[in-house]
Amino acid sequence: MNEGRRSDGKPAGEFVTTGGRPVDDLTLANVLDGTVDESDVGIRPAVLRHQGTIARGAGRDRLADNFERGAELVDVPDEEIFATYEKLRPGRARSRAELIELARYYRQTYGAHRIAELIESAADVYERRRLFQKRF
C-alpha cells in the first residue's frame, strides 16, 4: 500500500472517511468483502474545513472560502446540487424572489450560510443586469 502524505505533512491515515473509518481502511480487502462501501468514499466537511485552514495559512484566502462553501455542500444530495447550479445559470430563475427563497432553503436545511450569501448576492446582481430574462 502506498503511504500518502497530507498537505500539512501528516500521514493520510489520520483522516476519517464519511463512514467514520480511518482513511487507511480503504484497502482492497475491505472493498472486496464489502466492509467499505459508497458511504465511506465521500469527503467530510471537517476535512474540507481543515484543507481550508491550510489554504488560508498559505495565504490563499479565496481558496479557503471555497473550501468552506464546499464543506457546506457535502451533505447536499447530487440532484439538488444539479438543480441549484441550473437555477443559477442565466435566465433559469425568473425572479429575485426565487433565488432569495433558494438561499433561505440552503440556510435552513443545511446551515449553508456561505452558499446562501452567494445565492443572495447573485439575486441582487441578476436583477440589476436583467439576468432573469428568459433564454429558452
Next chain:
Amino acid sequence: MQEASGNRWKRYDVWDDRPLRYDRFTPDSPEDGFCATNSPTDPKPSLVMGDGRVVEMDGVAEDAFDMIDTFIARHHIDPDVAGEAMAIDSGDFARRLVDVNVARGELVRLARGMTPAKLCDVLDSMNTLELSFAQAKLRTRRMPGNQAHVTNAKDDPVQLAADAATAAAMGFDEIETTMRVARNSWSNALACLIGAAVGKPGTLFQCACEEAEELRLGMAGLTSYAETVSVYGTEGSFVDGDDTPWSKAFLIAAYTSRGIKARCTSGGGAELLMGFHDTRSLLYLEARCLCVQRAIGVQGTQNGGIDGAPVTGSMTGGMREILAENVLAALLDLECASGNDTRISESEIRVGAKIMPHLMSGTDFLCSGFGSIPAYDNSFAASLFNAEEIEDFLAVQRDFELDGGIHHVPEDHVMALRRRAVDALDAVFRDLGLGDIGEAQKASVVQASGSRDTDTFRLSEIGVISETIARKGITLLDIIAALGRTGFDDVAENLLLLLRYRVSGDYLQTAAVIRDGQVISAVTHPNDYTGPGTGHRLTAERREEIAGIRGLLTKREIFESAERHAARERRRYHLQAIGPATGGTIRDEVVIAISPAFGRKLHQTTSGQFLSDVMKALFDGIQEAGGRARVVRAWHTADTSFLGLTAARLSASGIGIGIQAKGTAVIHTADDYPHMNLELFSQAPITGLGHYRRMGHNAACYARGERPEPVSIPYKGEALGARFHVQTSLIHALETAMVKAEAEPEELKVTFHE
C-alpha cells in the same frame, strides 16, 4: 498557389509552398476586436473605495458595474492591500516581477489589491524574455508538469485504455479525454481511468463534457479533476456561455464538496470568437477573467489562448499576449495549465517557437494538454504537439536541459503496459457485464499508433456500453472491486491511492499532482525560485530520464557494424603492405594515400559505401583516363589535406589523392600549400561510387597536365552535420588514435577478388 509570371520574384513561389502560408495574419483593428494588448478602449487603472467597498474600478462607477465588475469588486479586490497596491508605479512593480531579490509571496500579496487594468498596466512594459522569467519566479508549484490528451476518432475504449497507460508511463501528471459522440462519456471515462492506473499510480484524470454531466462523472469517482469550467471577460460572452460568475462559483464549490480537483478555463480570443469582444484588448479581457477566477476561489486555471490561441496568434504580439496571460494567472496565485493545447500554426517553426518561452520558464502544466495520440485522433482538434512530435519535444527538452514533464519509455515496456491495460479493461468489462473484447481487437490496439490501425467496436456498440455504465451507476469502488476480483490487484491499488487522497482532500490544494505516491502541490512544494541554483533543478535521476531519448549512437554501434563489415571486405579485396613507400617513376601515375584506419578498423564511408568498392572506383576512374594507380598508407596523419599532399609528393606525376576511411577525399598537387587542393570531396555522406570514379578519372587527367571539369556533388541542403557528425566524430577519433607521428608511409599492393 499563384502562377509564376514573367514579372514575379521566384522566391515567392518558394514561400508560397511553405506550410506557413496556410496561417492567416491580420493587422490590429481594435474596433473589430483584433488587438492583443492595449486597445484604445481599454480603461486606465483606477480604484476608489468608500464605506469599505469598491465604489469605482477602472473608470467605472459602482452603479454602472456589469456583473463581472461587481464580482471582481466584491470578491477579488482585497481592501486591506488595494490602496498600497494601486499606488505602486506599474513599471516599478514590473521590475519587481523580474527581481530575484523580491519574494514571490510579496508580489502575490500585492496583486490581490490590483484591478484588471492595473494588472495589464504592469505587464505592459515587459517583453517576452521578461515575461518568461517572471513565470519562472511566479509559478505556484516548484516542479513543472504536463497534461496529456487521450482521445481517439472511434471513441474506442480499448485504445483509450492502452493510450492512457502509455501517457501515464511517459510522466504526464494529468490525462484529459473527450468524445466524438457526447453519450460515450461514461465509456471514455472508465477506459481512461483504468488505463491511467495501469500506467502509473496517481495520474489525475478528467473527461471534458457538458458541465453537469462532467460533475456526474466526478461524483461517481470516474474522474478526479475538471478543467472546463469556462469563464469569460465580457458579460455578453459569459451569458452566451450560459453561466455567470455566481453559477461558476457554485459549481467549483460543488466539485470541492465531492473531493474533485477543479480549475477554470479562459483565454484570449474566446470573447472575439463568440462575438462579444466589446472592442477591448485580449489581455484586458483575460485579466478580468483571472480576477473572477481568483474571486471564485478556484485553485487554478487553464488559460493562455486555449481554443482562441490561433486567432490570438494572427495578431501582432499574439504569442507574447498568451505568455502574459499565463504570468497573470501565476501572479494571482492560480495553478496555471498554460494552454499550448491547440495547433496554432501549420508551421513547425512557429509551433516550436511557441512552446519555448513556456518550456524555459516551466509552468504548472506546460500543455493542457499535449496530444499524446496522433493529431487525427485528437477529439479536441490537433494540439500544439501531438503523438507525431513527442520525440521532437523530448529532443528539445534534452537540448536545453529543460523539464517539460515527460520522458521516453522503451518499446518493450510500452508494449507490455499497453497489453496489460487492454487486459485490465477486458477483465472489468466482463466482470461488470459490459461486454467482451476479442483477442484480435486487443492485439490490434496494443500495436496501434492510432485508430486507423485498430479493429474495434462499432460506434453504436460503444454507445450501449457507455449507457450501461451510467444506467448501472458503476462507481470507482465497483471498478476497484472488479479489478481485485480479476487479479489486477496492483491496478486496483493504484486507484485506491487516488481514492484515499480524494477522501483526505489533499489534491484539492493549489497545483496538486501525485508523484511517486505523494501529493506534490504549491503547499507541500511551493516554488522557491530566487535566482541561479534555486527552485526546481534537474536531479541526476531526472536528468538521466530527459537524456535517455531513443536511438542514441555510441562507439559500440559503430564498432559492431565495423566488425560485421570486416568479414565482408576480406572477401572483396586485400591490402598487402610491401615495404616503405618510395617516390614513383611512372610519369602518368596517381598515388592514393589512405588513412591509418582505412580497411583496417573501418570499412565503410559515411555514405555507406564499402571501402573496397571506393578503392575499385578510384582505380577504374584512373585507368579509364589512361593513368596508373598506386596506393600507400599514411601512418603519420589522418588529415585529408596532408594525406593528399603526402600522396602527391610520392607521385611521379605530382598528383595524388588523399582519402580517409569515412570517405572524405581530396585531389592534391605536390607543389602547393596543404589546403590548396585541386578538388575537395568534403561531403562524404552524399559522395557515391560514381563520384569516386570521376575523382580517379580527373586525377589521371591532372597527371597528364590536362584541366578536367571538376566533379560537383549535388547538395540538396540536408543538415548533414545533424545526420552524420556523431558518427564522423567517433570514426575520426579512431583514425587519429591510430596515427603514429614518426612512421613513414608504406607501399600497399591492392588485390581485388572476384
